[in-house]
Amino acid sequence: MLLHLIRKEIALHLVSLRFVLSVCLCLGLVGVSICATSARHLRARNELAAAKLRADERLRRICSQPDPRQRYSRIFNIEGIEEPVPLSSLSWLSQGVQEKYPRVFVVRLGSTMRLDRTMTGNPLAGMLRAPDFVFVVSALLSLLATMFMFDAVCGEKEDGTLRLMLANPVGRHQVLLGKWLGGYVLFVAPFILAVLAGMIHAGSLGLLLPENYAQIAVLVSGACLYLGVFFNLSLCVSCLNHRSSTSMLICLLAWVVLVLVVPGLSPVTARLLVPCDSPDTVRRARQAVEREFADRRKALFHSARGRSDRDWRDAEAGRLDREKKRALDRIMLTRDRQRFRQQALARDLGRISPAACWTYAAVALAGTGPDALARTEAALHRLERDTREFARDLRRARDRSPGRAWPDFGLSRVPRLRVVPASSRQAIIRALPNLLLLFMFNVLFFMGAYLRFLGYDAR
């Protein structure tokens, strides 16, 4: 019987306008999106390689200078170590936070410049979200999925066919399952086709790497799971209402709230609930600490004026410096903790929405999410530390050498930016909680639809 019901659902959808529209939009949007973003990724990859080459060549030119002192001052004080920020190999599927991140770091002693090249391209590209696969699934296909099922039950009731169907010896669970399976298979089939076509195109451009197969497979499965959430949600709403116009209205509102409003409001709400010190406040706190220690230092030197014990004064000054550094570090640590708490709350609040869960899972799989950003930041901090230490070693070696001659050093010893990307396994493990949440949403909405349909008045 279930098979008959599924066949009926498929036949019903196959001849409907919504199926034709869904297929056209699905194929068109997914295909155009993958073509556009893969072409862009290819270009960005080539640009990155050229930028890296240029930076290497510049460093090599500096290191080939005969005078090590000039080498030192050009690398550490004047020009700095220029490092283009690497791209994720799957950023053509999900841009994530990469678009907002600086393109180049220039690390000098005591200062790091973060350069932004977003001002140089087509400005309209930055006005809305990037049309990557994640956006197409998250905003466009989810709406189509919602529109596919909003009148699955109440529409049949309005037409009078539900009453007729339930007059036959068929279980209600079978009817609901038949509706769900028939509709879902018919909706997901063109989507999978479109994704396959897109992957073939990406493969022909050399963007499909064997080490990414697992991530891509999980990403596409996650997309199906996410679309299933909206499928089940509209089915549930359809079982809750008796008129398809009301059902459509609620479905659209739910879509707007879950996809557009909740994810956007989550960082804002987190900012209100867990306030973080503004840069101005942090600056003032640091200035206050610096002023306080400057006064203490002055007082120390004043009190030591009459004494001949200079070692005591220097030791006290050193202690003060260490104390000041600790106080400044404490301020920064407090700010970092506040930021971390705020971020975590924003992430958790956003998880009320399946769209946010899907985006978090997708960016974790594509290596363009907060985790990747943290890895790049960690690599930058490592580079800053290595630069400081290397410069200090060079200065010490100069101080130790007779005649204060600068030690010789080559390109191989200059510290470089090394970002360690997450492995396939790590990426999947990071995405798993969000995928599980999507699964839970599916179960929840389907259970809601089932329970409601059991008592549904078909008259």
Place this chain on the structure above:
Amino acid sequence: MFRHLLYKEILTHLMSLRFALAALLCAAVVISGIMVRSESFYRSLNDYNHAYALQTAREKKLDHPSAIVWNGLRLHLKPEPLQVFAQGVDERRGLTVSINAHQLPKVLAQGWIDPVAALFPGMDLVNFIGIVMSLMAIVFGYDTVCGEKEDGTLRLMLSYPVPRDLVLIAKWVGGFAVLLIPLLCAVIAGVALVMQQGLLTLGAGQWWRLTVIVGLGVIYLAVIYTATVWVSCLAKRGATSIMLLVSMWLLMVLAIPVLCPYLARVLVPAPSFVATERDRWSLAADRWEWEVRRKLAEYDRSHGFGRRWWRAIDWRQWNSRKLAVERRLYETRRLHYAARERHRIFTRFDRKYRVAVAGQLELTRWLTRFSPFSCFTIAAAEIAGTGPRSRMRFLQRLAGHQKTLIDYGFGEWEKLLEYELEHQGRTRDWRRSHSPIPEFRQEPPAGAGLMRMVLFDVCALGFMLATFGMLGYLAFRNYDVR
């Protein structure tokens, strides 16, 4: 009769679930959005004021113009208050640019990025009207005609002596007015709240611009509502109408505006930025080599200057030092000339690159003009001073400002050396006597310039409104109410 029809339409909508939901959404998203964005603007304004004060203090401490030439200055651009309502092409509020005489101006990125906010950028008023309210307009109007037909009330209504055009106009005006009520109330409440809390202060011109932005939003919603009424006149069933409308909405609001810039990049490829930069630098380095190093070497040769000569100078004796100062003046003039040449080369290459990007921009704008959403958002962003053309103007002005700084820095440096030569080695304290450092001024376009920027988009919206209105009227005249 028209009044009766209008009254009936307004009452029907006011008592419907959709009005309650629209009011709820507008109140929650618009008011909270305006408040949060204003608060963030207030913070960035504080940061800007602090950075500007620091920069002014730093400029006062400068003791020689060479610092401007080599180390350069930092320009802090004031955040635009209207960005609260129309974020435009850049979500950062205010910018910091590092500018000197020998490199391209560098736009500094934000120090810290909130990854969650970067993944889900909040919705400004323009995007709210463009995305959410347009969907609400569809929800309000998808069954204007076909819904009444399904209920059987249309047949009854048309059995009275009432012309069809009057029925359609009453439906349109009634539905549209009810759609606007929650939006306008929420905007007024949001703006009043932030003004009362002192988070946002708008000048007379900015008030006018904000009014124009909201007015454009109303025209945009009118376009969407009219198209909805037209589709409702074409379809016989509400379900068909909504499916068609949602598909159209997906294409017009989410797909075309997002995909077109990327398609334009593929259709009009701009030269690679890195390759442009590489060519630019190699040409600039050659010119530098020629203008500075070789000319200086020639000068040294012709005047018999060498390492030994430099060592032999007695810096305390003016007669001995004079030749060195003359040489330094010559070197500064060569550097000045070379920096201007380098700037010319940079600008030439930049122009080539920018022409390609401008081509992409124009193509994108033409492609996206099929979408009323793009016409509205781009025009609103231009009016707020945050649109794509405003950015192009800003980049051009930045290049012009760099040239001014080069002339100023080297000019002041040359004047110092000339003074030293004229006054027998007496030097002047530059910090006290220099002319004011040129300031970067960025004024948003106004008047005729602004009109030119947005005229086409506004006309496109007007054209769409008229077309959909006519189509709706024609479709309703022949509508089969049975």
